[in-house]
Amino acid sequence: MHRSTTDLSPTARRTRRLIVEAAIETLAGDTSATLAEIAKAGDVSRSTLHRHFTDRGDLLAAVDEECRVRFARADEAARLDGEGALNSLDRLAQEYLGLGSVLGLVFADNALVDPDAWEEGEQRVQALLAVIVQGQEAGEIDAELTPDWVLTTFWVMLFGAWLSLKTGTSRRDVGVQLSRTLRRAVGAGAS
Template identity: 40%
Template sequence: MSDQQVSGSRARTRQAIVDAAIEVLGRNPAASLGDIAAAAEVGRTTLHRYFAERADLLNAIGTEAGARLARATAQARMADGTGASAVRRLCQEYFDLGNLLSLIFSEPETGTGSTGGGCDPEFVAMVARGHRDGTIDPELPEGWVQSLIWSQLYAGWAYLAETGASRHEVLRLILRTVDGAIAVKPA
């Protein structure tokens, strides 16, 4: 085997462990490293070769979460269309992150910092555009809109887990709630 094949194989194994950890921990934050190894179809020794400590795995998940959130944000095209239509696309893209969202909500030590803190400039511009174009209530500051999105995504994933409703139905409910919450209210 060439060095390139070995490094490619190592990268695939590492990614399989991270992906399995996101799925397993997203469903059960208390899952063991053995559960993660089994889901990744590797032995515990292999898992420990890549991630000596649980904290190392959580750091890798944080890095992966940041990358996936950045891709979802880019796919939402926040600079296109009305402010409200961009918020809707952002909700859809984030909802599609699946168990990663559950993990972010339940394991803040993954280090993503995505659900807290200030809004990034692109988000601020999207909400400001919505204020100007009349699709987002101007009484709602950017930070409130951001918190609203995260809270509804959390509520949606909790509802999905509790009720077994379809992903399609839960996304419909999230979008309906967010659309109604940010809409300009008649005087």
């Protein structure tokens, strides 16, 4: 198990954060990256990495927890309960797009992070479905699409946006295209 950071010095907490960030960035590109590759990316020695994380599983647990925190921040920043359902979905898509490499861990062939598996995962899904139903009832989201279909479409579009980021398209351009596509695909006036 990974250690609690409450007992660590500020320097040790900073080093630990750097290692976790290096792991997120490295594993987003290659889920089979070694601890040596992660240490190199974090500009720390393997012995330093092992002082903080006893093995790969320990490090992956810390990565999962960091991703969980970042998703929670994105959920909060998106304000799903304000300014209409379609706007809420768009804000959430933009917040999730801002997670960058974390999406690489979610969308990888051998995904290392699964937001649906977290304790709050089912709550996240239910909250999104509620926003979609609310949008359908308000005439914003196409009522002929099932809420599950809209939710799946949301994630597929986010995957496409992440792929575009990986190929070098600017974050701004990807965000604009994601918003436009999402609104046209599920919006009530889309058909």
